[in-house]
Amino acid sequence: MKLRSIEMVLPQAEAAANYLTDIWGAALAGIHNNTFYIRGSGTFAYLVALEEGEEKFVRSITWECESDELAALKQRLAKLELKTKPIESDDLGGGQGILVELAEGEVFRFLTGSEHVEPLQGKDLPVKLTHVVCNSIDAEASGHLVEEALGFTVSDRTKGMVFVRCNQSHHSTAFARSGFASLNHIAFEMEDVDAVMRGIGRLRDNDTAPAWGPGRHGPGANVFAYFIAPFGAVVEFSTAVEIVPDDYQAGAPEDWTWPPKRIDQWGISDKDFDGLKQAEQQFCFRRDWQPEAIS
Template identity: 30%
Template sequence: MNSSNALPRLVTPQPARHPAPTVKAQRLAHLIFERPDLDEAAIFLTDFGLSVCHRDADTLYLRATDPSPYCYRIHRAAKARFVGFGLEVASLDDLQRLSRLDGASGIEPSRHPGGGQQVRLRDPSGFLVEAIHAQSPSVALTHRAPLRFNFALQQVRVNDTQRPPVEPPEVLRLGHVVLEVADYQATCAWYSQHLGFIPSDVQVLEDGSPIVTFMRLNLGDTPADHHTLAIAQGFMATYSHSAFELVDADAVGMGQRVMRERGWTHAWGIGRHILGSQIFDYWQDPWGDKHEHYCDGDLFTSKEPTGVHFVSPEAMAQWGQRMPRSFTKPRLSPANLVALLRNLRRSPDLTLRKLRTLMRLFG
């Protein structure tokens, strides 16, 4: 970090708010994975706090307590991988506009719980995006109420105790997904231009080049999560993590107890983020993919301007465990090494200098 501590101006055009996006996405609807073992996936995710809502021979669906018919879809496949995600749009006209984009499918019926109509898209990094409309909601599931706190100057709980149940925390909803990409500029621009995402905060290197963008939905005067999508510069297109909202900090703590007792691998936490402010705790599924419990995140309207901040391990949390190097350590398989070399030659956003800087900071 430079000695003046003054933030430089961004030296590249993205991320930026688009003045007239194709559509404005309304909600992160679901994630899509492939896994070789649906039973093992179900055990992890139900311990994590989701509920199995539908299953057939080759597909598993899980839901949270909110009325969404499902928020997590898994297809049986020989190898484990992240495929993409679904975004709800407001109207059939939105689907029609998206269907005219290069590489888009036509408008088609959804075969998944909740039905509705969809258009399938591919972003510049190759992730599948399912734009959905008119999906039928399910009945919301019950969950415990948030605990009431006695503060030093305000006591609201008298002759009562705190005894949350020792069981998997109830996931209220899917909150956000974080992707790593080689083509950072094109991918950020695509989500801004075609789905209306707004950059809430950007983390930059010392020279001012952006490295991570936290993007929120443009819901006008309705408050939106600080980020529904985050995009980070990496050496290849890959999943970083997804996040699921819990009712309060005790639910996050209980989640840690239950996940530890059931033998799952802890990735990072508990702590509070700086950008987004969430109290967080991260867990790895059987294939090493990270899933976050969180509560108490920031909400912004569309009027809030973009913030710019230096990136560093210290900039990831206000308190709690320092982010371990294992959290961002890349998986250097032969296929990933081939992708690294190919993207160094091909991508305008990935250079040896930038890669060395990222490895120094987080490797």
């Protein structure tokens, strides 16, 4: 199973798409049904869908899976009282699968049979999404739920987050101990550390400094730089997330501590705590569909 994309609704979607293509460095995959589709250099049809709407919200976070993974997912969900719906995707790439709403309103979509596209050349293009993080009222409960309901695995726990994986990449999502439910940030996988640093330079050329970074995280060990996008969301350049074995032992908060005044391995950058917290509350999840039984 692989994280594929995030689907968002917002005012001035075209301006947000222009930011992601002209400044952030992604590519336009197409425009369809009042929605702008943004892709990277990899083979996914798109990474971010931006639909024009009056209010900001996240429609879904999407994973691609094999048919046997989807069947196992349906079996797990049938035993739980979560809202679900079978769906046929009309987004770029298509596919069919299910929608599921988690306990705090997060909407996850699982598709099989989606079409892939030819890769693009370009060292500064994001390759794919490496993770999408959710804010949570009860991150521990959210971590337990996705293990039980989705078959995901908790990789690590810190005082700030519960990190969750769906394959050998250390995390494809995480639940931040925020006290509220919303989108925390979207992380774009870059080709290497140089691509991350060139991305930071490109944003600085456009009068935008990182809200946090560059740095290297503890859990996952990925290099990062966070920015607050003009459309309100937190977006991250990231690379080199740790690949973990099946028997990886999840760490506890006491396993991930830093010396005073440090909040990552390098300790070279400041963090705009207030600005990031405000941006992390811009996009809540919204279910705009009626639940149906899945079979």
